[in-house]
Amino acid sequence: MIAHNRPLIAEEDLAAAEAVLRSGWIAPGPQVSGLEEDFVRFFGGGGACACSSGTAALYLALRGLGLGPGARVAVPTYSCSALLNAVHFCGAQPVPVDVRLDDFTMDDAALAQLSRPVAAAIAVHAFGAPANIPALKGTAPLVIEDCCQSPGGRRQGQPLGAQGDAAVFSFYATKIITCGSGGLVWDRSGKAAAWARDFREFDCREEYTPRFNFHSTDFQAAMVRSQFARLEAIMARRQSIVRRYLEALPRGIGLQAGLDDAGRMPHRFVLVLASREHRDALLSYFAAGGVKAVIPLEPYELLHRYLHLDASAFPNAERLVDTTLSLPLYPALSDQEIEQVAELLAKADAP
Ligand SMILES: Cc1ncc(COP(=O)(O)O)c(C=O)c1O
Known part of the structure; x- marks a missing residue:
């Protein structure tokens, strides 16, 4: 994995x-x-x-x-x-x-x-x-x-x-x-x-x-x-992984905005799906393909939920916890691992 x-x-x-x-x-x-x-x-x-x-x-x-x-x-x-x-x-x-x-x-x-x-x-x-x-x-x-x-x-x-x-x-x-x-x-x-x-x-x-x-x-x-001292090189490596994943991204699967902006230090590659069902299906799909994807934030982790505030006042955050999925993105990935993630992403089902 x-x-x-x-x-x-x-x-x-x-x-x-x-x-x-x-x-x-x-x-x-x-x-x-x-x-x-x-x-x-x-x-x-x-x-x-x-x-x-x-x-x-x-x-x-x-x-x-x-x-x-x-x-x-x-x-x-x-x-x-x-x-x-x-x-x-x-x-x-x-x-x-x-x-x-x-x-x-x-x-x-x-x-x-x-x-x-x-x-x-x-x-x-x-x-x-x-x-x-x-x-x-x-x-x-x-x-x-x-x-x-x-x-x-x-x-x-x-x-x-x-x-x-x-x-x-x-x-x-x-x-x-x-x-x-x-x-x-x-x-x-x-x-x-x-x-x-x-x-x-x-x-x-x-x-x-x-x-x-x-x-x-x-x-x-x-x-x-x-x-x-290596920050620029770390950024360049992260950006090159993002570019490879973007090439592979099937139509119909969304992303966090600005991932390929020039000055971006990409920390996570976060997919944005149309529904929770689609997100959960992709989570299992990546796991079956040997790639650990994670839900970046679970619903219970939202700060307004910890404080027992009315969730209807935070519709965007409530939507994101149901529809986002993060793929491996870090400089320690080998070229072969990046290819494995990219090829799996390319074949992922879009709605
Ligand atoms: C956005 C953000 N702020 C603050 C922190 C806290 O950092 P630390 O885990 O080093 O205490 C984290 C990480 O956990 C974070 O992601």
Whole structure:
């Protein structure tokens, strides 16, 4: 069975981690600072704080921007429960918003129609599809760009993360670059990142205020830096797999919008089918052909369902959980595996 996801840990990534392990300094140190500097260089300024996960990065970004108890924070309902966790741990109130049917990102029209204002929005670049940050900024005073699935992606020539008030990244095992678990927050003014670094440095402080150990380690940072340096090559490989699948795609099977856009960092290749029955039939069809396809988000994972809100207010997300299917898309796929997926896709039944 071709796995739905497999990390690509290159020889140079192993060498980078091994050098740190052999150095005797495995705690946070020069590699963690180096990773932060890499991101600052990438964005051409600002500040960065590396941390233990994307969830920690979300929490630090929210707190670093001054959001806390009483703040209403919009979240796209078709996304990861990590968003709810981060908002709740700040004492703030998550406000789920429906997503667009075409690219699965937060619907700016639905955000604008909320009956009460929000203090901020977390805009997820869903499976690599860029959320429309300028449009969301028209309603949300602060926007955090969630780039956990899209580091290196671009929108209108700008790197994703550059247009909001802060950007967060995840280095979890299934993400574009990974060290198993890790995260980072970046912001243009550097204020949120400075707050986050202070919050993370709990040890040997002269004055006590509650802080928290959100550290990552130097060998993790070394692995991430090694992959970050290859981001363009990773993007090119992912885009070439997308092109092969697009050639094979039968008429009548839809896709998440923008998969072949020039600046896209494709995280997932998501089919959009006409019905749940068709999606479930294709799931079995791919499994029988030796390819592990997955349902990207199950209905019970929708954030509005976790919060027991009326599902009829989120029709697009409710439709997407019934009609989407994700195929293996990652640089560790061999050419032969890519062909196997593509040939199976070419023969898939369209309605
Ligand atoms: C969009 C999004 N935001 C945040 C997270 C949280 O990242 P992590 O798993 O590193 O805590 C994830 C992944 O799980 C994610 O997909």
